[in-house]
Amino acid sequence: MRRKSIILKKLLTIVLLTLATLNIAFSNPVLAADIANGAKVFSVQCAGCHINGGNIIRRGKTLKQKALKKYGMDSIEAVTSIVTNGKNNMSAYKDRLTTQEIEDVSAYVLEQAEKDWR
Structure with missing residues (x-):
């Protein structure tokens, strides 16, 4: 159970970092x-x-x-x-x-x- 929790936390961190990166890329008007x-x-x-x-x-x-x-x-x-x-x-x-x-x-x-x- 502990191993699943660690994997889930790592996966969540990756997803959040990816979303943050995409938000920066798409919210920057200079890029458009x-x-x-x-x-x-x-x-x-x-x-x-x-x-x-x-x-x-x-x-x-x-x-x-x-x-x-x-x-x-x-x-x-x-x-x-x-x-x-x-x-x-x-x-x-x-x-x-x-x-x-x-x-x-x-x-x-x-x-x-x-x-x-x-």
């Missing part, structure tokens, strides 16, 4: 985004002000990793929100881009920030 499309959207809609992750309007508010963290813009939700709704000098794009395009460009921005825009 099309980074290549995000790059296209960025080049047409964003690069005018944010070339190479910079900011020609407000120098400190760049798309570089350090600035994104400093201003709380280092999550897919935060970037998607500001692209959608705008803020201060940043225009809203909810009327110009689809939800998918906003998700794609947001994922692209975060990926490029991780790569230091290289």
Whole structure:
């Protein structure tokens, strides 16, 4: 009986770890985004002000990793929100881009920030 209990606990642990891994994989919106499309959207809609992750309007508010963290813009939700709704000098794009395009460009921005825009 003790042996069955140990085997059952190990099996349960494996199942829980597998489910946790799948949950991470399926709940991450960046995985659902099309980074290549995000790059296209960025080049047409964003690069005018944010070339190479910079900011020609407000120098400190760049798309570089350090600035994104400093201003709380280092999550897919935060970037998607500001692209959608705008803020201060940043225009809203909810009327110009689809939800998918906003998700794609947001994922692209975060990926490029991780790569230091290289």
